[in-house]
Amino acid sequence: MIDIRQKKRSYFALLMPAFLVYISIIIFPILMSFGLSFTKWKQFKMVGFVGISNYVNILKDPVFQRAIWNNIQIMLVSVLGQIPLGLLLAYLLYRKWVKGTKFFEMMIFLPITISSIVVALLWNRVFSPVGLYTSFIRQVTHNPDYVVTISESPRFAMIPILIVLLWQYTSLYMVIFLANLQRIPESVFEAATIDGAKESTIISHIVLPELTGVIFTCSVLAISGSLKSFDLVFAMTGGGPVNYTTVMALYLYQQTFTFSNYGYGSAVSIIIVILSVGLISLSNRLYARAQKSIN
Amino acid sequence: MKQSREKKISNGAVVFSYLFLILFTLLTLLPVIWMTYSSFKPMGEIMMHPMHWPSNPSLANYKKAFEFGHISIAFLNSVLYSVIATGGTVLLALAAGFALTKFGFKSAKIYMAFFTLGLLITVNSVITPLFIMETNTGLYNTRIGVVLPYIAFGLPTSILIAGSYIRGIPDALVEAAVIDGASYTAIFWKIVLVISTPVIATIAVLSFLGNWNEFLLVFTLTSGQNMRSLPVSINSFAGRLNQDYGLQFAALVIGTIPMFVFYVFAHNSLVKGFGEGAIKE
Numbered sequence: 393m394i395d396i397r398q399k400k401r402s403y404f405a406l407l408m409p410a411f412l413v414y415i416s417i418i419i420f421p422i423l424m425s426f427g428l429s430f431t432k433w434k435q436f437k438m439v440g441f442v443g444i445s446n447y448v449n450i451l452k453d454p455v456f457q458r459a460i461w462n463n464i465q466i467m468l469v470s471v472l473g474q475i476p477l478g479l480l481l482a483y484l485l486y487r488k489w490v491k492g493t494k495f496f497e498m499m500i501f502l503p504i505t506i507s508s509i510v511v512a513l514l515w516n517r518v519f520s521p522v523g524l525y526t527s528f529i530r531q532v533t534h535n536p537d538y539v540v541t542i543s544e545s546p547r548f549a550m551i552p553i554l555i556v557l558l559w560q561y562t563s564l565y566m567v568i569f570l571a572n573l574q575r576i577p578e579s580v581f582e583a584a585t586i587d588g589a590k591e592s593t594i595i596s597h598i599v600l601p602e603l604t605g606v607i608f609t610c611s612v613l614a615i616s617g618s619l620k621s622f623d624l625v626f627a628m629t630g631g632g633p634v635n636y637t638t639v640m641a642l643y644l645y646q647q648t649f650t651f652s653n654y655g656y657g658s659a660v661s662i663i664i665v666i667l668s669v670g671l672i673s674l675s676n677r678l679y680a681r682a683q684k685s686i687n
Numbered sequence: 688m689k690q691s692r693e694k695k696i697s698n699g700a701v702v703f704s705y706l707f708l709i710l711f712t713l714l715t716l717l718p719v720i721w722m723t724y725s726s727f728k729p730m731g732e733i734m735m736h737p738m739h740w741p742s743n744p745s746l747a748n749y750k751k752a753f754e755f756g757h758i759s760i761a762f763l764n765s766v767l768y769s770v771i772a773t774g775g776t777v778l779l780a781l782a783a784g785f786a787l788t789k790f791g792f793k794s795a796k797i798y799m800a801f802f803t804l805g806l807l808i809t810v811n812s813v814i815t816p817l818f819i820m821e822t823n824t825g826l827y828n829t830r831i832g833v834v835l836p837y838i839a840f841g842l843p844t845s846i847l848i849a850g851s852y853i854r855g856i857p858d859a860l861v862e863a864a865v866i867d868g869a870s871y872t873a874i875f876w877k878i879v880l881v882i883s884t885p886v887i888a889t890i891a892v893l894s895f896l897g898n899w900n901e902f903l904l905v906f907t908l909t910s911g912q913n914m915r916s917l918p919v920s921i922n923s924f925a926g927r928l929n930q931d932y933g934l935q936f937a938a939l940v941i942g943t944i945p946m947f948v949f950y951v952f953a954h955n956s957l958v959k960g961f962g963e964g965a966i967k968e
Binding site for chain 2 (some may be wrong): 398399401402403404405406407409410411413414416417418419421422424425428457480481484485487489490496497498499500501503504505506507508509511512513514515516517518519522523524525527528559563564565567568570571572591616619621622623626627628629641644645647649657658659662664665666668669672
């Protein structure tokens with residue numbers, strides 16, 4: 393007979409190590425962060441409760457507003473750039489119109505293994521006055537004085553970062569879409585081809601409906617990924633020049649570790665959590681509504 | 688008639704596919720290739736002829752990187768952090784995944800939902816309190832203070848992947864072992880872990896990649912030269928303000944090679960892991 397008490401004991405013995413690590417390193421700090429966000433710190437010491445004034449000051453700070461706008465740009469490039477490009481690449485590989493699809497897949501997926509720090513510093517070199525991109529443009533345009541100046545522009549300073557993000561993460565979505573395309577039974581395509589269906593019909597009637605769920609999942613990944621971007625921006629520009637390229641996580645980092653403003657920094661992190669939970673549940677709702685209207 | 692039209696369309700598709708895929712492959716590879724051969728050039732040549740192949744390939748930049756950058760210790764730390772944290776994540780996630788899918792207790796659902804919640808929480812939302820906690824408990828600037836957060840942040844995804852795989856193991860297998868008098872711990876070690884090899888590979892490869900490239904936690908929770916991992920060390924001695932481009936290229940190549948080797952061996956598991964809907968770092 394199975395001893396229920398022994399069973400229960402084993403259940404907790406297996407579950408608790410993971411649970412305790414998770415609670416003490418993720419859940420407890422989040423709650424602590426919430427508490428800290430209402431406090432003020434001076435010289436590594438808490439000096440009192442300040443209510444919601446940290447939140448008010450953050451939202452009023454033009455640097456933070458800039459950071460939000462930059463995060464939105466990253467989000468747009470992720471959702472409207474990486475995902476469609478990744479989908480196109482996956483589809484081309486899936487249809488096997490070319491030879492060596494395995495080779496292409498392997499090469500295009502390569503950046504996923506390189507650390508963001510290396511990627512950032514590499515692209516800084518590429519865009520530098522003695523860089524690959526600059527030299528290429530100089531040769532093509534016969535202008536020996538060409539340099540990349542867009543990163544100094546207050547309006548477009550994010551563009552080099554956005555290009556690098558496209559370079560780094562598009563292949564992630566390619567791989568996700570490819571795996572899901574391969575789940576569609578071959579017979580569906582054969583039937584469609586025999587019936588004389590055009591490529592555009594196959595895409596709009598078979599591929600896209602089949603992939604809606606995955607496209608949605610990828611968008612959620614892209615949105616939450618965009619809100620936490622830190623490493624690449626930190627190593628590439630450090631937020632500069634004059635905060636032109638700052639992002640929320642970088643702002644948080646500076647408040648906590650440069651100015652030792654733990655209360656203020658915690659409030660920033662709570663804002664990031666609220667934004668990501670909010671955005672993800674909003675897209676969940678939109679997806680549910682879209683599905684309803686399709687059926 | 689119909690045949691020829693079909694062929695024409697697919698010809699266009701073939702040409703477009705080749706062009707697009709070759710273009711994308713070049714865009715991916717050229718910067719990496721350029722970085723690699725530039726690392727064998729002295730500073731002057733990098734400045735004068737940025738695109739040229741090295742005229743006198745030399746390892747001088749690498750020598751300098753190993754001397755100034757404390758690369759060996761950083762490499763060792765990266766290996767330690769990644770291997771220990773990956774082992775920890777795999778073991779804890781498999782154990783929790785087994786408990787939450789095969790015991791039939793009502794609380795399992797609640798625990799599972801609770802772990803799933805962790806997918807929404809990122810390192811930067813806990814970094815401030817984590818830093819305060821680690822300074823107060825003496826974990827700051829220790830290896831265990833890096834490994835524990837690595838394990839914790841690996842858990843939500845890994846438990847989901849492990850749970851959905853273990854759920855598929857036939858109940859009869861576990862029940863038969865129980866009737867034979869095996870303890871649940873024995874079942875975990877001797878049956879669940881053995882059957883789950885494919886999913887262990889997926890989880891291990893994904894967490895190893897994430898841990899190896901992680902930056903923020905090591906950067907903020909350690910301060911000593913001898914605690915730093917490869918990305919943190921590269922950023923501090925060859926970062927964006929460094930003017931010695933040769934040294935920087937060498938550092939970047941050193942940062943790329945281990946993962947390149949890893950990629951060659953783990954490519955299939957990586958593709959499988961990400962393809963099954965894992966999380967972008």
